[in-house]
Amino acid sequence: MKGSFAALSGAMVRAFVRDRTAMFFTLLFPLMFLVVFGGIFKDAGVSKSRVIEIGQVSILDNAPAGAFDEVLEISRQSDRAKALEAVRQGDYAAAIEADGDRLVVHYSAADQVRAGVVRGVLQSVVDAANRDGAPQRFTLATEQVEDRSLKAIQYFTPGLLSWAISIGATFSAGLTLVEWRQKKILRRLRLAPVRTATIVGARVSVSALVALAQLAVFIGVASLPYFGLKLAHNWWLAVPMVLCGTLAFMSIGLVAGAVAKTAESANAIVQLIVMPMAFLSGAFFPLDNAPGWLKSVSNLLPMRHLVTGLQDALVRDGSIASVLTPMGILLGFAVVLTAVATRLFRWDDV
Known part of the structure; x- marks a missing residue:
């Protein structure tokens, strides 16, 4: 029994090694993706996300010059409807507006990855602003530009x-x-x-x-x-x-x-x-x-x-x-x- 199993296993291994197509797609093809994508993304950091500032948002306007240059590219739009439509169409990662001390991030459910990056950046901004004053003042909220039933x-x-x-x-x-x-x-x-x-x-x-x-x-x-x-x-x-x-x-x-x-x-x-x-x-x-x-x-x-x-x-x-x-x-x-x-x-x- 053991001899038959060993002989059959050996034959299968030899057949696999001789099958160049199987060898390529089993070993070399996945390795190619590892080499290509590992090389491409090895130095990739967080990319800039394009966002729209709706009206005046003091927490952004009062930030030090260049504070968001590495992660956010901020445009300004006074028309709220146009700003939300631009996010809905995928032209921008998010639209940001102020509702008193409440910072609202409008995002699209069709592109939650970029929206997540923006939320993370703004949450750190809100946390920093709250540390500078007492008691806690600012809050961050998120709203989808589409219907709430939309998902990833x-x-x-x-x-x-x-x-x-x-x-x-x-x-x-x-x-x-x-x-x-x-x-x-x-x-x-x-x-x-x-x-x-x-x-x-x-x-x-x-x-x-x-x-x-x-x-x-x-x-x-x-x-x-x-x-x-x-x-x-x-x-x-x-x-x-x-x-x-x-x-x-x-x-x-x-x-x-x-x-x-x-x-x-x-x-x-x-x-x-x-x-x-x-x-x-x-x-x-x-x-x-x-x-x-x-x-x-x-x-x-x-x-x-x-x-x-x-x-x-x-x-x-x-x-x-x-x-x-x-x-x-x-x-x-x-x-x-x-x-x-x-x-x-x-x-x-x-």
């Missing part, structure tokens, strides 16, 4: 949905292309009385239906009372955003499928593209503490625009105009990369 799920749903759509669209296009080429299905389709546009249209339609099903499932699950997602009034704008995102990531999959010779290599290429992009696009966590150059790189990635577009549509109650830019960028990616895939396309492996 407001941030995670658009990001994770973007990742799911990108994975589904990229894999469906890339792996299908490789498998059809290996099994000679592409050659048969080429000789069959079927137009290329029909084949492409069918593939796009199926991928679009899958993406819309993902949208429905994510919204359905996140809207359960346990999670508490509250959709914005213009949530339906997520539908065209999802379709544009699907086309963009299908084009990435087509490039991967055109380059790869096997399903395993196509899988590896897709993983190398989509997984780092998810981290760098803010799909899993905010990029507030990332260096400025990394944020610039993030803006070049299609998933970043899919994430921000879905945030505007699903939770920030953005207008049609607010999603037109990310939709246009995603369609631009689709056009350019589809043209690249067309140049690299092969009907068979020969």
Whole structure:
């Protein structure tokens, strides 16, 4: 019994070591993230948060010059409604106003990480002010700019949905292309009385239906009372955003499928593209503490625009105009990369 167990275990270990794909994704791929993100964020401190001062806030105005320069970038706005709307749209981390000796921080439930940083800074300011006088004078209060039923799920749903759509669209296009080429299905389709546009249209339609099903499932699950997602009034704008995102990531999959010779290599290429992009696009966590150059790189990635577009549509109650830019960028990616895939396309492996 012991000899059989040892022999079987040894065979499994040898098979694992010989499988280069398994070795890469089990050991090297996670290690790559450790090295990359460890190097990027090793010197990252607390990033500046943009806040709005509504009217006169004495505790801020009387602070020593430069007291908040390292952590807060303060703008002033006399119109309270406009200030709260700017926070609701994600342009600012918080809006601060004075109600007598009560300091009120207005924040968005869709971005509680940045709001938490601001609350921490202002709490230290209030504590310092109270130590200078007796008895305790100032207090700090927080209020959401949205309805109180909103929770952190407001941030995670658009990001994770973007990742799911990108994975589904990229894999469906890339792996299908490789498998059809290996099994000679592409050659048969080429000789069959079927137009290329029909084949492409069918593939796009199926991928679009899958993406819309993902949208429905994510919204359905996140809207359960346990999670508490509250959709914005213009949530339906997520539908065209999802379709544009699907086309963009299908084009990435087509490039991967055109380059790869096997399903395993196509899988590896897709993983190398989509997984780092998810981290760098803010799909899993905010990029507030990332260096400025990394944020610039993030803006070049299609998933970043899919994430921000879905945030505007699903939770920030953005207008049609607010999603037109990310939709246009995603369609631009689709056009350019589809043209690249067309140049690299092969009907068979020969």
